[in-house]
Amino acid sequence: MTLIDLFKSSVNRFPDNVAVKDRHHSLTYKELQSLADGLTTTLIDAGLVHGDRVGLLVDSSAQYVVAYLGILQAGCVAIPLNTDNSQRNLEFVLQQCGVKYLIGQSRYLSRYQLWSLDDISIICSDCSDVVNKGDEGPGRDFVRWEQAIEKSPDLDFPPNLSSADLACILFTSGTTGEPKGVMLSHGNLVANTRSIISYLHLKETDSVMAVLPFFYSYGSSLLHTHLAVGGTVHIEGQFVYPNKALERMAKERITGFAGVPSTFALLLHRSNFKKMEWPHLRYVTQAGGAMAPSLAKRLGDVLLDSDIYIMYGQTEATARLSYLPPDRFVDKLDSIGKAIPGVELRVVDEKGHQVIPGQIGEIIAKGENIMQGYWGQPEETANVLRDGWLYTGDLARVDEEGYIYIESRKSDMIKSGAHRISPKEIEEVLATWPGVHEVAVTGCPDPILGEAIWAFVVPEGNQALDHKAIIRHCRDNLASFKVPQRLIELIELPKTTSGKIKKTFLQGAGVQIRLKAEG
């Protein structure tokens, strides 16, 4: 069974249901299939074969969904790329994966100077006005999106796809600073999709408002689950103006909503969410880091008639590992619940023995949703996949009833908004600025983002540092969501006797500074 099989089953059962709807386009299942068929034919005619990698640098949109399905149907591996990125990072990913074709918007192809990558063929998704090889064009050949999807479908595809075939590679921040490509097979996607469908009780009458990007596992799971049941995915790309998304949710009678803690902080603090009524909203889900209990409680106070699912997962597990049943939302507010169907979760000590209730250990997971490994990184893979278990790096305890509570993460990854950010990459960029002697980057609590990025820098000698210039330097070399919100100068960094920087001490200092500033 593959993701394409799930999609085709929906096409057969619900051809006229709306599958995806963004601000400009609405596509039924039948129409979505037809457009995806066109792209699949183009890719196969271009010589792409089973397992070839195709990059996808497109905003969350109906077009993205067509491209994603077209790639998978051709037997190729989709590489969804973060559109808020840096040129360095993108080139690294494209090169590391040996990407042969890239489907991208001209805005991003120009911003990240990807037109010059001669060995990658490009399908430009919004280049109807751009002249091929013309004076004002990118100076190279490319295929227009309109051409790519208009081909008559070749009846011979799909090639013999199986559940073991790789479907996509999702990139996450690595602890070393370099991104890691999580390889997910069709079997992984199908297993996780079915499991989520079963505990959320999704069916063809369901519709979800997707405000999370599809290049992250949480966003893509919304797509997979709804396409598998014949439901509708309403796409509100960037969630820039929450009130607009809320208006759409009310008007379209949306039944489901998914967010990370910062999504709900934004809704509860800076939108009309709490003033509106939500009679059609059957459920909301929250994942992507711990939500402050006070925020969760406020959410519960607003959504008295909707089910609230607190969930936990990792890209390495396709998306989802556990959920807290809505009927335990009040009494187990800070728990991530128990394993989802088809997944086994354990909390183990350093010797691999399950801990007793109250004791802290690492969460490990087993199931058909666990990734195939990290692309081209066997050592990193071996670090987390051991004896058939995924070692999540998250430390937790269980209670007497078996509910799991996250205590902390093993790594010092920052969780800001929907992003997991490695401090190392930011530290490396800051360290290249002349006059910076030493630097430490950490996440400090933020009411909207969950964690904001704070950089602590030690100047060389008595040099005065130009903070604005340093931030500009970060903007030039990092994705915008990785640019530090605060830059603080210190005479020296706090360290342990072994020389390791005490980041928890810096986080504490950050909290004190913040409290002082807020009076």
Add this chain to the structure above:
Amino acid sequence: MSVHDEIRQFIIDNFLMGQDSDSLKDDNSFLEEGVIDSTGVLELVGFLEENYEIKVEDEELIPENLDSIKNICAYLELKLSN
């Protein structure tokens, strides 16, 4: 510096990240051009509230008020006149 120039400079300094600022027209939609994200809107609101001593209400967080330099200037003019 006029209010218009201050707004424009803020957008260039904070969201354009070294890109060609000349191409940003006053009526370009930040959303359509991918200039701003949800965090960026909050930064913009913080800037307006701090610099012009206004309170941006939750229901005013809409593209009609904030999604272009032109819209922001019109919104500010209205707020300041009240």
